[in-house]
Amino acid sequence: MSGLATAQAKASSAHAPLGLYVHVPFCASTCDFCAFYQTQPTVDGVGAFLASTAREAALVEWTRPVTTVFWGGGTPGMLAARDLEKLAETVRVRCGGVPDEWTVELAPGSVTDERLAVLRAAGVTRVSMGVQSFQPSLLDALGRQHSLGQIDRAYERVRAAGFSSVNLDLMFALPGQTEAEWAADVRAAVARAPDHISTYCLTFEEDTKLWVKLSQGRVKLDPEHEVRLYEQTWAQLAAAGYGQYEVSNFARPGHACRHNLNTWRMNEWVGLGPSAASQHGGWRGANIADLDQWQIRVARGERVTEDRVALTPALLAEDALIFGLRTNDGVDVAAWRARCPDAPWAAVEELLGRLADEELATRAGPVVRLTDRGRLLADSVGAEVMEAFSAGLPVA
């Protein structure tokens, strides 16, 4: 585990992990809580998307094989089986064979034997299902598109298809949800014995229907209630054998999502598709969040056109702390210090000392981890880390 942590510091070497994210931007309708880029699928739109994804992949300077793949969205399951096959072909051609881990997000309503067979044959190892809740009333409240029966039929099919890892996504702190209701949802998930469970506290993102409701005062935030839900989740899943490895992620041994860990450790990944983010070849940035505009840019040979920043050792070290502290493994500070000796480490160390003094973090040798209390405050901790790094910068 601390071996993993040390590996963080060795990014961009020939053996470092490399992720590939493909954003499939299609959804039948928009969920109330979702801020991800998505659009309604059309035959032409899907065809153009597949062609442009292949074209974008050709623009990337691939220097080493991809180790993990993640298809997210949108709902990749909106694609027909033959379209999934085409997309898988792009991955296989460009990435030098079959990766170690290959995740596909599927909405329960889109799970068919035909699609599963195609994915399984292509080398997909992991299916992530957006269940969100086992309570019909809450599913309705979220504007979701599936029923309890669909969830179970889908889960059985995925299991029968023989994927080596299956994740269920759940959401909590839904408007009106009680602690007992949430505990029942977690029990329902555990009862199905997935390999991995993600539990997402509902966040109110701008540009979502929920945000509108919140700003109109129709939904109230209750941080104390959320704290109890978080703590309850952690206890319940630990007792059921799911180890927490990040704020919202729990897995049975050996089933942590390596693609996401790779991201949080500030290794490299290539993102394809509209709105997909990349951190690769010295740059971080995203594709434009518009299907047509993305295609136009790709046709011109342009990608990662939005929010571009050059990756510097200091920025990577800062983000490795901000995002690494969200993981239960924590961050190997000594390794990052060695990789980036010029960062304002004195200010950082002072902050880490304060966090430890207040029992928000613990220090074991070179590795810093947040305590449970600290993890609930990971955003404030992140803002403090940013401040520590900017404090050390010369004033412009």
Add this chain to the structure above:
Amino acid sequence: MSANYTRNFCIIAHVDHGKTTLSDRLLEYTNTVSMRVMTAQHLDSMDLERERGITIKSHPVTMTYRAKDGHDYKLNLMDTPGHVDFSYEVSRSLAACEGAVLLIDAAQGVEAQTVANAHLAFSQKLKVIPVINKIDLPSANLELCTRQLEDILTIPAEEAILASGKSGIGIVDILEAVVARVPPPRWQEYPQTRCLVFDSLYDSYRGCIAYVRIFSGSIKAGDMMMLMSTGQKAEVKEVGVFMPKMEKIAALGAGDVGYIVSSIKTPADVKTGDTITIASKPATEMLPGYKEVRPLVFCGLYPLESDDYEKLKAALGRLRLNDAAFVYASESSLALGFGFRCGFLGLLHMEIIQERIRREHDVEIISTYPSVIYHVIKHGGDLIEVDNPVNMPDPGTMIEIREPTIRAQIILPNESMGDILSLIMEKRGVCDHTDTLDMNRVMLKCSLPLNEILVDFNDRLKSITHGYGSMDYELGDYMAADLVKMDIMINGDPVDAFSCIVHRSNADNRGRSLCEKLAEIIPPQMFKVAIQAAIGGKIIARDNVKEMRKDVTSKCYGGDISRKRKLLDKQKEGKKKMKQIGKVSIPPDAFIKVLQNN
């Protein structure tokens, strides 16, 4: 028209007893302002005055009235400030008159301010004409009012005129009474010119305009005048009268009320209460009653955004031009940065200035806890004045601290007596007189430390008495008291803006409530934050800011890295907008909230 046909009078009343409405009716009746240009409350021209129903600046006006005896009389009406903060200004306005119309609300009866103003008028030897106003109100109680006139003010009931400013009842009676009862202008025989300055106005084109009552002699454009308090000389540029707008005339003579524009450009040079004479043939004695006005209440004013410092400075400068009683000097605070120490005549004056800075000059400000001037007697006998708790010397270096006190008269319903007496006791007051006013009300006379009534005394008086209680006061003596400086510390760092002087016996309570309040107002923090109240290094109260429990956002994928950074960046920037005390971010409105509700 001989000065013998001139009458100078004012209207004095408790707030809301109808002074402004009655003045308006008099102007209307004498055709001084035609109905067409008449707006309600013609004399109170400043927005804030109109809103609060109080008069801040003087608005004199000259009316012509043909009395029943067939003569035309020149009636000069002085509209006077009605609040205790401006009692010196009131006394100067009264000094410019020979008579006063004393208004009593028929439904309310005599109030604390009625008593105080009547006594002021008696002490200026003015003829007082009692008027019972609002007699057409269903709740009017004439019998009670006349009895109170006799019992409390010792004015014979038969002198009272019944009136209603609103419906115009009794207006002629009042005008006739002014003509008949108010004596003609006094001191006309004095051999030299003497003019009493009772207010002034700054005009950016014409400089300082002195509002004057001429007692003897005359003054005209071209004269070389002299201000007797300083001997400063200046050329008279213009003289005129108030109709009620300023109207230039050739000369002002004995008995007149008007204005003088001179070559003086510095507002502070023209002092209320000063006597103007003619330099070539000067008077030897000033008119009586002049004194230097000194502010009683002080507080620090700081711009909320430090970039607004210059804007605030300019605003204070402009306000000072028309308000010689308001003083300011630059100061700095560790907590609040650069700002100004400001002195005011009283709390209302302070509120008005702050409101005008916000409203007319568009600067958001933070104000520190108000303070009075303490006299500190040092070892060796030196007396120093301290108007900012931060500057209170070390207790080891002094013999004692003396604080200003007031003599207050409080009128209240009988049933509130017990609660008001405990309020007075809580505020370290001593009640030495109780008078029964009528079946329902009593008047208390008491001494109170000025400091104790600064913030919430009047509000609490009003709330205990359900609005029926009223108070007026005059300054009393400086008295030694067991006072200590209390510091508020946030995580061990003293926050100077919260320092205050308290009585030792109140220190624990005050410390606790300040700490509680702050703990409530400061938003939950990630790190532990202790708030402590201390006296001379000894902690007397402590509280903790609520701990932040959860702010983590759940999802964080590759695409979220940039988004999350923006979010955290926003959070970091948000912190910059707060006042940083050590490592603690305090929202700027915390200062206002703590000061407001304590």
